[in-house]
Amino acid sequence: MFWQQLVNGLTLGSTYSLVALGYTLIMGVLNIINMAHGEIFMIGAFVGLYLVTYFEVNIFVAMAGAMVTSALLGCLMETVALRPLRRKAVSHLAPLISTIGVAIFLESLALNLFGPQSQAFPTELAAVQMQLGPIRISLVQIIILGMSFGLMFVLRFWLSKTRVGKAIRTTAENIETANLLGINTNKIIFLTVALASGLGGIAGVLVGLSFNAVEPTMGLSMGLKGLAVLILGGMGNITGAMLGGLILGIAEVFTVAYGASSYRDAVAFGMIILILFIRPQGLFGKRQGGRF
Amino acid sequence: MDMLLNQYYLQIAVFVMVNAILGVSIYLTLSTGQLSLGNAGFMSIGAYTCAILTVKAGFPVYLAIPIGGIAASLMSIIIGFPALRLTGIYLAIATLGFGEVVRVIVLNLKITNGALGISGIPTLGTKISKMLSSFGLPQKFGGLSVQQTSTLLVLLILVLILVFLVFFCVRLNRSRVGRAFAAIKADESAAEAMGINTTYYKLLAFALGALIAGIAGGLSAHLTFFIGPKDFAYHRTVEILLYAVLGGSDLVFGPIVGALILTLLPELLRSASNYRLMIYGALLVTMMAFRPQGLISEETVRFWKSKLGRGSK
Numbered sequence: 001m002f003w004q005q006l007v008n009g010l011t012l013g014s015t016y017s018l019v020a021l022g023y024t025l026i027m028g029v030l031n032i033i034n035m036a037h038g039e040i041f042m043i044g045a046f047v048g049l050y051l052v053t054y055f056e057v058n059i060f061v062a063m064a065g066a067m068v069t070s071a072l073l074g075c076l077m078e079t080v081a082l083r084p085l086r087r088k089a090v091s092h093l094a095p096l097i098s099t100i101g102v103a104i105f106l107e108s109l110a111l112n113l114f115g116p117q118s119q120a121f122p123t124e125l126a127a128v129q130m131q132l133g134p135i136r137i138s139l140v141q142i143i144i145l146g147m148s149f150g151l152m153f154v155l156r157f158w159l160s161k162t163r164v165g166k167a168i169r170t171t172a173e174n175i176e177t178a179n180l181l182g183i184n185t186n187k188i189i190f191l192t193v194a195l196a197s198g199l200g201g202i203a204g205v206l207v208g209l210s211f212n213a214v215e216p217t218m219g220l221s222m223g224l225k226g227l228a229v230l231i232l233g234g235m236g237n238i239t240g241a242m243l244g245g246l247i248l249g250i251a252e253v254f255t256v257a258y259g260a261s262s263y264r265d266a267v268a269f270g271m272i273i274l275i276l277f278i279r280p281q282g283l284f285g286k287r288q289g290g291r292f
Numbered sequence: 293m294d295m296l297l298n299q300y301y302l303q304i305a306v307f308v309m310v311n312a313i314l315g316v317s318i319y320l321t322l323s324t325g326q327l328s329l330g331n332a333g334f335m336s337i338g339a340y341t342c343a344i345l346t347v348k349a350g351f352p353v354y355l356a357i358p359i360g361g362i363a364a365s366l367m368s369i370i371i372g373f374p375a376l377r378l379t380g381i382y383l384a385i386a387t388l389g390f391g392e393v394v395r396v397i398v399l400n401l402k403i404t405n406g407a408l409g410i411s412g413i414p415t416l417g418t419k420i421s422k423m424l425s426s427f428g429l430p431q432k433f434g435g436l437s438v439q440q441t442s443t444l445l446v447l448l449i450l451v452l453i454l455v456f457l458v459f460f461c462v463r464l465n466r467s468r469v470g471r472a473f474a475a476i477k478a479d480e481s482a483a484e485a486m487g488i489n490t491t492y493y494k495l496l497a498f499a500l501g502a503l504i505a506g507i508a509g510g511l512s513a514h515l516t517f518f519i520g521p522k523d524f525a526y527h528r529t530v531e532i533l534l535y536a537v538l539g540g541s542d543l544v545f546g547p548i549v550g551a552l553i554l555t556l557l558p559e560l561l562r563s564a565s566n567y568r569l570m571i572y573g574a575l576l577v578t579m580m581a582f583r584p585q586g587l588i589s590e591e592t593v594r595f596w597k598s599k600l601g602r603g604s605k
Binding site for chain 2: 098103262
């Protein structure tokens with residue numbers, strides 16, 4: 001029972017980590033919270049769903065499609081809602097409100113396009129299950145775990161070792177200095193937003209697979225979890241986002257398994273309050289200094 | 293006269309007033325530069341406290357509504373204290389999360405009747421006409437029907453509350469507290485260096501906002517006869533935020549004008565109701581890009597004052 005729940009928690013948590021990574025990347029580079037991330041994630045889930053059901057493509061192709069669509073959507077958001085604000089000196093709340101606008105727009109768009117009902121992925125994938133000692137694990141869970149951990153490690157490596165990754169980290173450290181050093185920061189910001197949104201799109205397909213439900217309102221609840229992880233792990237901290245997501249996922253699954261199943265969505269918020277009281281910089285955050 | 297005072301128009305006027313009160317609530321929190329995304333949550337606490345008190349415990353309405361407001365305010369202090377020590381973004385997230393948690397709790401508690409919500413809440417209108425008849429006063433005046441009279445009286449009460457709130461805010465701005473709010477909004481570190489206890493004032497503004505949101509919640513419960521968890525979801529918060537964004541949050545009149553426009557607009561554009569939220573979203577983005585200070589800012593007032601002043605000379 002315990003091990004089974006742990007695996008379930010890890011699966012759920014790894015999707016939270018992916019969502020939180022999107023928030024963290026944008027937080028790190030642009031220093032804003034992208035409230036539309038949950039909705040971009042939801043659109044990604046729908047694109048994946050429609051690719052699988054109507055075009056009958058492989059699930060991995062669907063994920064790639066979802067990633068590309070979400071990344072494009074992210075770029076569009078950056079051009080329309082974020083870039084105009086950077087040129088002017090506006091209150092730090094302006095980008096937050098602007099992205100809330102994007103979020104509301106996308107959610108309503110999805111409601112009009114896809115309808116309010118929850119739709120499911122074809123069931124062949126969920127039916128395959130394996131018995132590993134005391135644990136029963138489905139193929140879907142393996143795909144989710146493999147994809148999310150794989151992406152997280154690739155991202156980690158990419159950020160720390162490659163030239164572009166270093167440029168992103170420099171921009172996160174200090175945007176003006178990065179500019180002076182000859183980094184095209186506008187390009188880096190574009191790239192980061194696309195990357196974050198693309199990760200969100202993949203996470204959307206993975207979550208749609210694991211819950212077997214895709215609906216327009218999934219963006220808001222998932223976005224909230226991602227925000228909780230962001231605070232839990234420390235703002236702009238990539239390791240924090242990865243581990244924080246896993247912690248939240250495991251905590252939620254155990255809450256459901258050992259008692260209060262209907263209060264599952266309240267766990268994330270309870271953790272935020274607790275963290276803000278005890279360790280406001282987040283579990284893995286430093287008080288000051290470099291973000292990544 | 294009869295056409296102007298039909299029930300539909302009166303009802304819309306009542307909603308405009310309640311939304312304007314909500315606009316004042318977000319204005320107060322924003323006046324320290326803090327963004328609270330939990331106004332719907334506080335509204336919900338106020339509405340449920342009030343509805344439970346009147347329906348289940350038999351409290352009189354005029355007592356239950358303030359109690360609802362105070363309950364929301366106390367809750368805001370518990371939420372705000374850890375969140376306000378940090379930068380504004382934490383408060384926005386914490387309050388957003390708070391609103392969702394209130395929704396989850398309301399959905400699960402027995403006393404709030406879960407997803408079904410509480411119905412059969414005595415409306416202010418019927419209460420008033422009952423009170424009138426118990427005083428031996430006529431339930432209708434002139435050519436007005438009983439319903440029109442009671443709705444008009446409700447509207448009068450709401451207008452009085454709103455006028456009081458506006459007066460309160462205008463006076464507040466000229467007081468020590470209001471100046472502290474303005475200083476914190478302009479530059480928090482500078483304000484702290486001037487010896488202003490920023491945490492205290494931010495918490496005060498936040499609690500005041502929650503108090504008014506709670507009262508507005510209580511009022512709306514007693515106006516619509518039914519409340520459910522869906523009435524106070526995230527979209528409600530966004531709507532309240534829009535009042536301030538559209539109208540402007542420099543002056544107390546900004547959110548009130550915003551509330552007026554955004555309550556009337558959907559009524560006029562009934563045919564486009566499916567696209568209402570899309571329009572709202574686009575509106576938020578456009579306002580931020582082109583006029584982040586909202587329709588009415590201090591410059592606007594100064595501009596018109598100087599223009600009209602020159603005209604009269």
